[in-house]
Amino acid sequence: EAQVTQNPRYLITVTGKKLTVTCSQNMNHEYMSWYRQDPGLGLRQIYYSMNVEVTDKGDVPEGYKVSRKEKRNFPLILESPSPNQTSLYFCASSSTGTVNNEQFFGPGTRLTVL
């Protein structure tokens, strides 16, 4: 089944404890992206990648890191999480190397930073 998977789905952590949210897609998509969803703010793009080893900042990249060593994986790294990073996170992928096509979203990761 074609899908985008994220792990974990739920995570409660404490300030400053490094964490990684994994994202993997099995559709051989070139474009991958991370978003955070907050009440009243909609979805905001954190980072995106147009292909392997190519990443770029979205609108809210501060406090996050990403890497794209393989086409299928695009992990989101929070090196020192803070409470303002408590949010619902979505990973997405798209078949071309641009954002101009339909994006397939993962199920979301709900992160709470205490």
Next chain:
Amino acid sequence: AQKVTQAQTEISVVEKEDVTLDCVYETRDTTYYLFWYKQPPSGELVFLIRRNSFDEQNEISGRYSWNFQKSTSSFNFTITASQVVDSAVYFCALSDYNTDKLIFGTGTRLQVFP
């Protein structure tokens, strides 16, 4: 800068009513794409439609229709004869052709009551 405005935060209707969700966008690009996504109560994000800036034809898919008007920078979404299953948060989004970013509106929560 690119921007998407969904001024309607929440709309409530009774089943079988028609409802229009507004989306107004701002961009300096001549080439861009507009999208609608649906987020049902289960939380996943579902692609509904993509429209490029050179195609102003209205689109109809079953009970759903979209009205794209470049003159007013709007891309409105109408649900005809709404059903309870249409209850969801709907997001309008704009792709930045030059930077490959995707900008979402803040979403409109639609509640359809039986």
